[in-house]
Amino acid sequence: MNPDPRIADEQTHLDAVYGRIDRMRATTNRRLRETLAEAGDTPQALSERESYERLYVDDLAKLDAAEHNLYFGRLEVDPDDDDDGAETRRIGRIGVLDDDDEDTTLLLDWRAPLSRPFYLATPADPDGVRVRRHIRTSNRAVRTVTDEVLDGSAVSDPAEGTAGGVTLGDVVNESALVAALNAARTGEMADIVETIQREQDLIIRSPHRGVTVVQGGPGTGKTAVALHRAAYLLYTHRDLLARSGVLILGPNTDFLRYISQVLPSLGETGVLLSTIGNLLPGLDTAVVDPPAAAVLKGSTDILTVLKRHARSYQSLPKQPVTVRFDGYPLAIDSALVKTARAKARSTRRAHNQAQREFLRSALHGLAAAYASRIGSSLLDGSQMLSGAEIADIRDEMRDDEDLVQAVLAFWPRLEPKRVLSDLLTSATAIRGATPGWSEADRAALLRPAHAPFTVGDVPLLDEIAELIGAGTDDDEAAAQAQWRKQLSEAQEALDILTGSAPQDIEDEIDPEILMAYDLIDAEQLAQRQRITTHRTTAERAYEDRTWTFGHVIVDEAQELSAMAWRMVMRRIPNRWMTVIGDTAQTSNPAGASSWSAVFEPYVEKRWRLHELTVNYRTPAEIMRYAARLLERLDPALTPPTSLRSNGIEPTAVHAEGPAAHTAVDLAIACDWPGLTGVIVTDDDYDAAVAALGDRTGVVVHTVTGCKGLEFDTTVVVEPAAIVAASERGLNDLYVALTRATQRLVVVAGNEMPPELADLPGWHSS
Numbered sequence: 001m002n003p004d005p006r007i008a009d010e011q012t013h014l015d016a017v018y019g020r021i022d023r024m025r026a027t028t029n030r031r032l033r034e035t036l037a038e039a040g041d042t043p044q045a046l047s048e049r050e051s052y053e054r055l056y057v058d059d060l061a062k063l064d065a066a067e068h069n070l071y072f073g074r075l076e077v078d079p080d081d082d083d084d085g086a087e088t089r090r091i092g093r094i095g096v097l098d099d100d101d102e103d104t105t106l107l108l109d110w111r112a113p114l115s116r117p118f119y120l121a122t123p124a125d126p127d128g129v130r131v132r133r134h135i136r137t138s139n140r141a142v143r144t145v146t147d148e149v150l151d152g153s154a155v156s157d158p159a160e161g162t163a164g165g166v167t168l169g170d171v172v173n174e175s176a177l178v179a180a181l182n183a184a185r186t187g188e189m190a191d192i193v194e195t196i197q198r199e200q201d202l203i204i205r206s207p208h209r210g211v212t213v214v215q216g217g218p219g220t221g222k223t224a225v226a227l228h229r230a231a232y233l234l235y236t237h238r239d240l241l242a243r244s245g246v247l248i249l250g251p252n253t254d255f256l257r258y259i260s261q262v263l264p265s266l267g268e269t270g271v272l273l274s275t276i277g278n279l280l281p282g283l284d285t286a287v288v289d290p291p292a293a294a295v296l297k298g299s300t301d302i303l304t305v306l307k308r309h310a311r312s313y314q315s316l317p318k319q320p321v322t323v324r325f326d327g328y329p330l331a332i333d334s335a336l337v338k339t340a341r342a343k344a345r346s347t348r349r350a351h352n353q354a355q356r357e358f359l360r361s362a363l364h365g366l367a368a369a370y371a372s373r374i375g376s377s378l379l380d381g382s383q384m385l386s387g388a389e390i391a392d393i394r395d396e397m398r399d400d401e402d403l404v405q406a407v408l409a410f411w412p413r414l415e416p417k418r419v420l421s422d423l424l425t426s427a428t429a430i431r432g433a434t435p436g437w438s439e440a441d442r443a444a445l446l447r448p449a450h451a452p453f454t455v456g457d458v459p460l461l462d463e464i465a466e467l468i469g470a471g472t473d474d475d476e477a478a479a480q481a482q483w484r485k486q487l488s489e490a491q492e493a494l495d496i497l498t499g500s501a502p503q504d505i506e507d508e509i510d511p512e513i514l515m516a517y518d519l520i521d522a523e524q525l526a527q528r529q530r531i532t533t534h535r536t537t538a539e540r541a542y543e544d545r546t547w548t549f550g551h552v553i554v555d556e557a558q559e560l561s562a563m564a565w566r567m568v569m570r571r572i573p574n575r576w577m578t579v580i581g582d583t584a585q586t587s588n589p590a591g592a593s594s595w596s597a598v599f600e601p602y603v604e605k606r607w608r609l610h611e612l613t614v615n616y617r618t619p620a621e622i623m624r625y626a627a628r629l630l631e632r633l634d635p636a637l638t639p640p641t642s643l644r645s646n647g648i649e650p651t652a653v654h655a656e657g658p659a660a661h662t663a664v665d666l667a668i669a670c671d672w673p674g675l676t677g678v679i680v681t682d683d684d685y686d687a688a689v690a691a692l693g694d695r696t697g698v699v700v701h702t703v704t705g706c707k708g709l710e711f712d713t714t715v716v717v718e719p720a721a722i723v724a725a726s727e728r729g730l731n732d733l734y735v736a737l738t739r740a741t742q743r744l745v746v747v748a749g750n751e752m753p754p755e756l757a758d759l760p761g762w763h764s765s
C-alpha cells in the first residue's frame with residue numbers, strides 16, 4: 001500500500017513545529033541557567049533573579065504542557081480575495097510563530113478567532129471551510145489524517161463507531177470524537193480541544209459578561225465546557241484575569257483531582273481550584289452535616305441567628321465590675337457600658353472595627369469618674385480638672401492593660417471560628433439566638449463541643465467574618481503600612497530591572513518570550529515578594545479571604561446552598577460567572593432546584609441560560625434505565641440524548657452475602673478493560689474499600705463522592721439502599737447510573753427499585 005501523502009505532508013509540518021518548540025525550550029533553558037548562576041545577594045538582585053526565574057520556569061511548563069498532541073487540526077478555507085487557492089490554517093494547543101524573517105504562523109492557538117471554524121463548520125453550514133483535517137499524532141509522529149470535505153458533498157472519511165440517537169450531521173470531527181469517547185478512562189479528565197462540539201463552543205466563547213448558566217443532563221460535557229471556557233477567557237482577557245485570577249469551585253476534592261490536569265494541559269496554571277469546604281484560608285473540611293442541620297445552615301434564615309448571636313457579645317454587666325486605677329476603685333457598671341455601646345453601635349461599623357469607639361467612650365466615662373474623685377472641688381463638688389487633663393487620664397488608662405481588659409470584656413475582639421463554635425456547641429446560646437424556633441430545629445443545630453467544622457459551617461464563618469469585621473483598625477493599618485513598604489521596594493527593583501535590560505537580549509528576543517518588565521508592574525512584583533513560596537495569583541487568592549476574582553466558575557452548582565451562594569458572590573462583585581449544573585442531580589438537601597431562585601436575588605433577570613442536550617458519556621443502553629429514574633424525579637425533565645450506542649446491555653447480579661463485597665469481588669474477577677468504579681452508600685464505603693485492598697484498576701466511591709467522575713465500567717451497589725439513604729436518594733441513584741462510559745452492572749441483595757427490576761440477570765431470592 002502506498003503511504004498516504006497527506007501523512008508525509010503533515011509530518012513535515014509537525015517537524016517544523018517541534019523544531020521551533022525545541023529552539024524555544026533551549027533558549028529559555030539557557031536563560032534560566034544564566035539567571036540562576038547570577039551573583040548578587042542584595043534584596044533587589046534577589047527579587048530580580050526570582051522574577052526572571054519564575055518567568056522562565058512558567059514558559060518551560062507551558063512548552064512541556066503543549067508537547068502532547070500539539071498539532072491536531074487544519075482548515076482549508078475560502079480566501080478573502082478572488083484568489084482560487086484556499087487559505088490554510090493549522091491549529092494546535094498553543095500558538096507558535098516561526099523565528100524566520102516573517103514570523104510565519106506555524107500554529108494558531110485553538111482559542112484564536114481564526115481557529116473557530118474548526119469547531120463550528122458543519123457540512124450543512126461550512127462557514128467558508130472547504131476541508132477540515134483532523135491530525136492524530138503521538139510521540140512527535142503523525143499517525144492518522146482524516147479529512148472532511150465541507151462543500152455540501154458527502155463526508156469523505158466515514159466515521160468509526162456508531163451513533164445512538166443523535167443526527168450525525170450535528171457532530172463535528174465525528175471519528176475523532178467517537179475515538180475520544182471510547183478511549184479507556186484513566187481516572188483523570190482529558191481535555192477536548194480536538195473535538196469541541198458546536199453547542200459547546202458557543203458557551204466556551206460566549207461574550208456574555210454576566211452570569212452564564214449551563215444546564216445539562218449527565219455527561220453533556222458541562223465540566224469540559226467549564227474548563228475550556230476558563231482557558232478561553234484566560235487567553236482572551238489575559239491582562240485582566242492573570243491579575244485577578246479565575247476561581248473554579250467543585251463539589252469535592254476527588255472531583256478537583258479528577259479535573260486538575262485539564263487546564264495545565266492547555267498551558268494554564270493561574271486558576272484556583274477549590275471546594276466550598278476549603279475556600280476559607282486556614283480551614284479545610286469535607287465533613288457533611290446531617291440533612292436537618294444542612295437545611296438550617298444553608299438557608300438565609302440563619303442570618304438573623306448569626307447577627308443576634310454576634311450582638312450577644314456586646315453585653316452589659318449584671319453587677320458593676322470594680323477596677324482599680326491609681327489605687328482608686330472605679331465601677332464598670334451597666335450605665336457606663338450602655339453609653340459606650342450606643343456610641344460604638346452608632347458608628348455602624350462591624351463589631352471589631354467599632355471596638356475602638358467602645359473603648360474610647362468607656363474609658364472616657366471612667367476617666368470622668370476618676371476625675372470626679374480626685375479633682376472635685378471640696379466646696380461645691382464642681383470639676384476642677386480641665387477637659388484636656390481628663391483626656392490625659394483617659395490616655396493613661398489606655399496603657400493600663402488590666403483596666404482595658406476589664407472594659408473589653410463587654411465588647412471583646414471576636415474571631416469567626418470562636419463565635420460559631422460558641423453558638424453551635426451551646427444549647428443556651430442557640431436558644432438565645434433563635435426566638436420562635438422549634439425545639440427540634442434548635443436540637444438539629446447543636447453539635448458536640450469538639451466536633452469539627454462542616455462544609456455547611458464554612459459560609460457561616462465567612463458571613464460572621466463580614467459581620468464582625470475581619471480585623472481591628474489597628475491590624476488593618478499595620479497591614480497597609482507593610483504593603484506600602486513592599487510596594488516601594490518592588491518599584492525600586494523593577495526600575496533596576498528595566499534600566500538594566502541588556503540591549504543584546506532585546507535585539508535577539510523571541511516574540512513569545514516576554515521580558516519581566518513586559519509582564520509585571522510594581523504591585524504584582526510586591527505581591528510576589530509578599531510570600532515568595534506562593535507564587536501564582538491563584539495561590540495568593542487562596543491565602544486571602546477578601547480576594548475578589550475576575551471570573552468564577554461553579555461546577556455542580558446545584559449543590560450550593562443559599563448561604564454558599566452568598567459566600568461565592570462576595571468573591572465576584574462583578575458577577576462575571578459561569579455556572580454549571582443539573583438540578584436533577586442535586587443531592588444536597590439545601591441545594592438548588594431552580595436557577596432563577598438562585599440568581600434573581602443577585603442579578604435579577606440578567607443571567608443567561610444555555611442548555612446542553614447530548615450525552616457524550618453514557619451509551620444509550622445505560623441511559624434507557626437512567627431515564628426512568630429521571631421520569632420519576634420529575635416527569636417534566638428530558639434526559640439528554642446519548643451520542644453512542646455500544647451494544648453492551650446493563651446487567652444485574654444478585655448478591656448472596658453483603659452486596660459491597662460481592663461487587664468488589666466481581667470487579668476484580670471480571671477485570672473489565674479500563675477503569676471500574678464501584679459505587680456504594682456511605683454505610684458500605686469502609687467495607688468496600690477494605691475488600692478492595694490495594695488492587696489497581698478498580699476504585700470505590702460513595703454516591704455523593706462520585707459526582708462529576710466517570711469510569712469505563714460502573715458497578716452500582718444496592719440501588720434501593722441508595723434511594724432510601726436520603727431525601728435526595730433518587731437523585732443520587734440517577735448520578736450513580738450515569739457514570740459509565742461503557743458498561744453498567746448493578747449488584748443487589750433482595751431489593752431492587754422498580755425502574756431496574758427488569759435488568760437482565762435480576763432475580764431476588
Ligand SMILES: Nc1ncnc2c1ncn2[C@@H]1O[C@H](COP(=O)(O)OP(=O)(O)OP(=O)(O)O)[C@@H](O)[C@H]1O
Nearest residue numbers: 192195196197218219220221222223224616617708
Ligand atoms: N466535545 C467532546 N469531545 C470529546 N469528549 C467530550 C466532549 N464533550 C464531552 N466529552 C466527554 O464526555 C464526558 C462527560 O463530560 P463531562 O464530565 O464534562 O460532563 P458533565 O456534563 O459535567 O457530566 P455530569 O453532570 O454527569 O458530571 C467526559 O469524558 C468528556 O471528556
